[in-house]
Amino acid sequence: MAKTLRERCPRKTLGGWKAPADRRDPVDILIETSQGRVESLVPIRYARMMASPFAFYRGAAALMANDLASAARTGIDLQICGDAHLVNFGGFATPERELVFDINDFDETTVGPWEWDIKRLCASLVVAAQANGFTTNDGRDIAWEAAAAYRDHIANYAQMPLLDAWYDHIDLQDVISRMQDEQMKKLTNKIVRKAVEQTAHTKEFVKFTVAGGSPPRILDQPPLIYHDVSIDNIVSAEDRAKAFHHYGQSLLPERRVLLDRFEVVDSAVKVVGVGSVGTYCGIILLVSGNGDPLFLQFKEARASVIDPFIGKNVYPHQGQRVVAGQRLMQSASDLFLGWTEGPRRHFYIRQLRDAKISPQVELMSAANLRRYGRLCAHTLARAHARSGDAVLLSAYLGKSDSFADAIASFSVAYAAQNEKDHAAMVKAAREGRIDVASLH
Numbered sequence: 001m002a003k004t005l006r007e008r009c010p011r012k013t014l015g016g017w018k019a020p021a022d023r024r025d026p027v028d029i030l031i032e033t034s035q036g037r038v039e040s041l042v043p044i045r046y047a048r049m050m051a052s053p054f055a056f057y058r059g060a061a062a063l064m065a066n067d068l069a070s071a072a073r074t075g076i077d078l079q080i081c082g083d084a085h086l087v088n089f090g091g092f093a094t095p096e097r098e099l100v101f102d103i104n105d106f107d108e109t110t111v112g113p114w115e116w117d118i119k120r121l122c123a124s125l126v127v128a129a130q131a132n133g134f135t136t137n138d139g140r141d142i143a144w145e146a147a148a149a150y151r152d153h154i155a156n157y158a159q160m161p162l163l164d165a166w167y168d169h170i171d172l173q174d175v176i177s178r179m180q181d182e183q184m185k186k187l188t189n190k191i192v193r194k195a196v197e198q199t200a201h202t203k204e205f206v207k208f209t210v211a212g213g214s215p216p217r218i219l220d221q222p223p224l225i226y227h228d229v230s231i232d233n234i235v236s237a238e239d240r241a242k243a244f245h246h247y248g249q250s251l252l253p254e255r256r257v258l259l260d261r262f263e264v265v266d267s268a269v270k271v272v273g274v275g276s277v278g279t280y281c282g283i284i285l286l287v288s289g290n291g292d293p294l295f296l297q298f299k300e301a302r303a304s305v306i307d308p309f310i311g312k313n314v315y316p317h318q319g320q321r322v323v324a325g326q327r328l329m330q331s332a333s334d335l336f337l338g339w340t341e342g343p344r345r346h347f348y349i350r351q352l353r354d355a356k357i358s359p360q361v362e363l364m365s366a367a368n369l370r371r372y373g374r375l376c377a378h379t380l381a382r383a384h385a386r387s388g389d390a391v392l393l394s395a396y397l398g399k400s401d402s403f404a405d406a407i408a409s410f411s412v413a414y415a416a417q418n419e420k421d422h423a424a425m426v427k428a429a430r431e432g433r434i435d436v437a438s439l440h
Helices: 002-008 026-033 039-050 053-058 061-068 114-131 136-159 162-167 172-177 182-196 200-208 237-249 253-259 318-329 366-387 390-397 402-430
Strands: 077-080 089-093 099-103 110-113 262-270 281-288 293-300 338-342 345-351
Touching: 002 390, 026 061, 026 402, 039 053, 039 402, 053 114, 053 402, 061 114, 061 402, 077 114, 077 318, 077 366, 089 182, 089 366, 099 172, 099 366, 110 114, 114 136, 114 366, 114 402, 136 366, 136 390, 136 402, 162 366, 172 182, 237 253, 237 338, 237 345, 318 338, 318 345, 318 366, 366 390
Parallel strands: none
Antiparallel strands: 077 110, 089 099, 262 281, 281 293, 293 345, 338 345
16 A cells, blocks of 8 residues: 555655745735634734744745645555644643643644645745745755654554554653753743743633723723624624533533533623634633633634545534534644634634643744754644554655655745745735735
8 A cells, every 4th residue: 555655645745845836825824814804804914924934934824725735645644633733832730730742723624635735834934034034945944844743653653552552642751851951941831830820811811801800800901802892793692692501502511510610790802813814703701600711712724725626525614613623623622612603604612721821933943943844744643543544554654865855945935935925925015906904
């Protein structure tokens, strides 16, 4: 089987990148992916993407999917993240209150080509290396090591008993203890302590609510947090209650019992991320009978940017698609992860930050980024091994450097393409083709 796969798609054909003659205008794709978003927020999305080629890359998953669809494919499909750039990995607390390192964004998850995830990850490492001022050779080496680490960890999972591979997780404290850069280790420990010293909900309660309110109310901080006064004309209180009830039904029974001990007291729009800007997202404040706060985040779930190129997704509900993919790929998922729908929109819901620890990419040295890339590759291999056949993948990848060489060459070439696309967006803004908000 592996021999047949290699004949059909030799590993070297995964390498390099050259834009086809009929490649679509990247700005056209960005405008297309803005359709259906909250119109007033789209200029914020463009502003965030214009900030740098690295910020642009974060918001350009649809553009990269268009490009990958024209490249060679192995024909092996499994549950993929769909947007596995390096900032979509990080630390968080599990329901058992352990800190793990894992993928933490699944807006684009679907069943698709496994190699699209590793290409998106490794190209993001090169883009990050450029943003940090590293040499082209440094960027190539960082991407190469990540691809080689993915190969090696897939080989390890191929040899594990299935249950051992399924239960495997990456302990964040263990990751920190192995850091060789003492300054980065000290900084990361400080970030972790700050994240866990008090519950996320207590912190967010202090940060996001109006002091002295009874019942408490979320504090407006426009343009990024605000109460949408027009929502009552679109979604009635009855519709919202029905949507929240449907959300509760998507949870496991014991978690539904816990949720029922809280009462919704307020909700507001909250602009998040880069790629998600303009989708309808927000926060819900709940309070228990004894005054404990709980913040939930709801995010609109649109069709995955991958789906147009791989066929119809098995889930007709986009929120369920996100939740199912997250539960399958993560070693441990959020206690309150579920889905629901409102008029003309699908949503998924989770806790708003639960000891969330984000990577400090802009502060990383080349050596730090190299180790971080290997860690992300390990995480991606573990996630792929949960839904895919690690034995088949490992047999295809082999033991040589062919795969790592190919992915490194693709990553460097695609990072150059990303710079051109970012420049095209800047030009489009200057020409008035797109409206860009001022974030200052």
